[in-house]
Amino acid sequence: MKWKLAIPAILWLGAFAFGQEYYPKNDGVKAADENYTAFTNARIYVSPGQVIDNGTLLIRKGKVVAAGSSVRIPENTVTMDLEGKYIYPSFIDVFSDYGIEKPKRAPGGGRTAQYEATREGFYWNDHIRPEQQALEAYSFDQKAAQALRKLGFGVVNSHVTDGIARGTGVLLALQDEGAEGDRVLEGVSGQYFSFDKSVTSRQSYPTSLMGAMALLRQMYYDADWYARGGSATTDRSLEALLAQKNLVHFFAAGDKGNILRADGIGDAFGVQYVMLAGGQEYENIDQIKATGATLVVPLNFPEAFDVSNPYEAGYISLEDMKHWNQAPTNPGVLHQNGIAFAFTLQGLQKQTDFMPMLRKAIQYGLPEEEALRALTTEPARLLGQADQIGSLQTGRRANFLIASGPVFDENTTLYENWVNGQRDILADMDQKDIRGTYTLTAAGKTFTLELGGKAAAPSLKVKRDTTDLKGKIAYSGDWADLSFTDGDDRYRLAARVQRDADNLQAKTVLPDGKETRLTLKKTAAFEAEKEKEAKEDAAPEVLPLTYPNIGYGYAALPKQEDVLFRNATVWTSEDAGILENTDVLVRGGKIARIGKDLSPGRARVIDATGKHLTAGIIDEHSHIAALAINEAGHNSSAEVKISDVVDPEDPDIYRNLAGGVTSIQILHGSANPIGGRSAIIKLKWGQPASEMLYKDMPKYIKFALGENVKQSNWQSYSRFPQTRMGVEQVFLNYFQRAKEYQAKKDAGQPFRYDEEMEVLAEILRGERFISCHSYVQSEINMLMKVADKMGFRVNTFTHILEGYKVADKMAEHGVGGSTFSDWWAYKFEVNDAIPYNAAIMHNQGVTVAINSDDAEMSRRLNQEAAKTVKYGGMSEEEAWKMVTINPAKLLHLDQRTGSIKEGKDADLVLWSGNPLSVYSKAEKTYIEGVPYFDLETDTQIRSRMAQERNTLIDMMLDQKDGGNKRAPRMNRRERLHCNSL
């Protein structure tokens, strides 16, 4: 029956029934096809929840007429008896780029950034392209369509995966025959967004994730302003965005953290995005659930690493190993938490991994019914097309699959994929299932042949008595070709399968070359169930989550405890000074009492005899725990917020805790005169970013002066400013504009909401504080004069390495200094930096902090503070304030933390000795009464990690026989600093 496969075209039942029926026809006569097609004796999944056994599906002209157990079959019906086979609605992918021409990367580049947009009449930023229409970029791709049909897909929503606003999608049926009029089901279907820039433009802004977020916010503000008639010129991008307002909004978040980020933007502008997930949502499922977003979930479960070489295995982090183990639980976990989702092929390395990965998700806890829902009714609902696709109720499109058995079973064969009533034969369903056990007697020997695997592509195992022999089988059409070897003897058989006989008659070539005709006698039927049961018995072992789910995560989050530190040397960082033999009682996360012989009440008593208790260290200048530091696309970036990109899973958080650090200001970098807004966080390791950020966080912004903003140390000559002279002009200009902006607002005139100007106006109103990266005295002086002129105050100069030269002026201005202890000589502007800087500024009445700007140094800021004793002769008490209460003052947090005072947050460190001594180490670090670091806990975590590592390596070695050969690699987080671009 091979002819059926060879010429499927003639079987396009109903192919001409719709579409271009009103077109003139000149190559023949018009012929209508009004016939019905009925599929009888099938198990029909009308929808995931509605199954009809032994039912009939009746279709006509590409649509479902009826599906039920007693469907009346009209006379003009072609009937196909499915003999117990399964029918499912075909699958839908809402996040496809099928048929879309790949966007072309803009040429050029070079060292000098492009700051302007390349387009005219569109939005001011090239990466906002809502006017982009997938329909325009679409052309039918027969090969890709066929590959998708083979996987079971019938319809995809395709889009241009390029840009931050990516424009609209197009809903496409995947049939071969017919014209585009048949395939394009909806020309404008959903609109798409992401945080990734377009490759078609080299426009620099935004260079960072937080810049992309700010750009999206400004886009929505601008759209609103445009809709109110604010713009004098036409903007085709904003017009498109406004016109597409009511379409479903898809967001290519692609990451558990980015889902939260995108959702925050959506919430601010009344948009609920449907989010493309990243595959790690199981790790922060509560937060994901709280977004209320429907997800589009990839099946991108990682392969096992090749850990056979112990040296190489050493490079793989526990985080990556655990993700390999836990990732397949993601869909199941989403379902258990009541999160609606659809599946997508996006993210798969090979499309053909789709079914194996899906089976893995099912094996790891996703009910089959939910898997089907995520491929049919859920995507249809998301697209607002539930009355057209995704199920097989009357009137829906006849998009369905015919399968040999349950669609997700490993041994099931997909026979046919019908799209809009067009048939695509994937495998010959009339082909007989010849699987089973056979015996063959040839050349005086008896062989047992076991045909297993898939019905359409059986596998062969051959035995003589108990000896396993090598054999293979090819089964195509009605012919089964088998061969096997027994030692040097080769046997070749070709059998013509007969419908009415179990045994196979085969022309056989014996080892001696003689040809004969032998019978393969069927002795037992195929048993698929046996294999399946064996599999289920071996339920996969999944390691428990930790908080965070990486190395040094806690098995359970540490809890707030009431503690009494008994008999410590207490460094108060207050006027009370250093108190010997003193108790400190912590209750409810606050410092409750300081005194002698305090009664613990219910508090746990910690004997601190011989130890020193201090307030937690505060780092005024940090760049850890952030996914981006600089937005370098503009010379002012006040619109960006580091708080948008806090990374709660940076291992440097834990390492800083181990150095007694409890609070940090994550500053924007120094790429621009006007940088971005800060995040001030407590290092609550294991908690999400939202919990780390200070409540009522003081508002800060980073400014910068000197070589970095002038771009002096690399080949960049096009951006203003290139000199310190220009730097002043940037500030004067921006603040003047901010004043004018505010005046317009105050006067009640219509205005374009500008997030950047809003932030600068906050500075002018004294609501937002400046921490300014600064080195040489001229520029320090300049900014203070700009501030005087514009009517604001500089809160902090950070780095401030020549502060000692203008310390008197600083004291007069009322600005603090946050400096390095002893850094210099790394660039020209720090040639006069001296380690006595802190002491001189302090002596002139400047509030001085010692900061790190460095992930390594921050974990021994106690030693850095001690250097002010050496350089400049600070007292130990004052030196210690430079990393506690002084930075707290500079951050306007001194009412809450930074010293040991009753009523303040219990952010405390217990040191083995004098905290300024090089010989001391932090033994316990508390934040608000929660022990976030403890030497003993650290030891326990290390041994648990070693065990987990062992377990996972064993599991991977077991897997490797299955063919997994993923080269080991170390995914390292990029460590960011001031200059990171």
Added chain:
Amino acid sequence: MKSTYHILTILLLLLGTTARAQQTPAPPQQETISITGATLHLGDGTVVENGTLVFSDGTITAMGAGVTPEGRIIDASGKHVYPGIIAPVKSLGLVEIDAVRPSDDEDEIGTMIPHVRSLIAYNAESKVVESMRPNGVLLGQATPQGGTISGTSSIVQFDAWNWEDAAVKTDDGIHLHWPNSFRRGRWWLGEPRGMRPNKDYPDEQAAILDFIRSAKAYGKGANADMNPAYAAMQGLFSGSQRLYVYAEGEREIVDAVTALKEAGIAHVVLVGGYQAYKVTGLLKEHNIPVLVNEPHALPSMADDAYDLPYRLPKMLADAGLLVGIQNQGMSNFQTRNLPFYAGHVAGQGMDREKALQLITGNTAKILGIDDRYGTLAQGKSATLFISEGDALDMRTNQLSHAFIDGREISLETHQTELWKRYTGKYARQ
């Protein structure tokens, strides 16, 4: 109070006029000097309490608790005396300001250039070198950086008119950066960041070993034409020079040590050794000392303990290896923190005198200058300093005197001058 400030100001102004750029090198020791009443930290793991140390003509002539002082007496009661700290494998004097290219002479082009010598580029008037001295760092190994074989180093002292004056040991060693079996992802080409196996690792190793074998063969034959690179390698085979091999990973260390020993290199020193604690047996077997990375470093693997870099020197020393501390990967100005690196290691459980050895006696042995430097002992160079307190703790590291070969050097620097100038400015107001 005002008048004292006034006097101080005048003094400082005078100072400011005499010392503009670099401190003037001290003249040779004129008279015998005795330091009395001090705690002598010998740099060999031992201490002499209330000791006297006598030196003349640049050499320690007597030392101990019961020694009679002679000549000029420095009363150091309650103070501490240490051997001058040694900074190995640094580009001190080869680069002045990191970001200013004209001031940078630390990395020549070419991958295997042992003939490139650091000494002639050593800037004896570097302000950065000068800033080492007030912390007790008095000697260093001026070392070319980068490439595979970076060049030849020399050991210098930090109070000199010119590089000839400065040289303590000329062309002491050759520096080889072993390739890595893993390499960083080339993210600019679209690869993910992070580390992946380096497919070229075997070839890169072969290239080094071919070079070494060729150099050895060159040394045996009569060569009509000079090969400067091969010629520069000969000291490694005769044993007169050391080979400093930089390797961090366990596998790289095993490969480097095995291959270099097989190649017949007499003195091999391991530099870096982040995972050396996993192969201490092999290192001990081949008698390989380790110049370990500074403890002020983050763990380089995600799952390594936060304090691994703090504990590593002790782990290696406990395994019986000869260990010194270097901070090759850090900016040169950081090298003045060498005493505090040792202090930090002591804070993690190492005996303080043993920790001192990591930057003095051990380093001198590793560099091969222990006949004169690194410890306080009769017959050795009077290269030492007096600190008001414990020099390994930044709170008490306050130098009152420092001597290089008995010459009493200035402890002023560009930085102390600025400090005094601006303190004076405010005192005047």
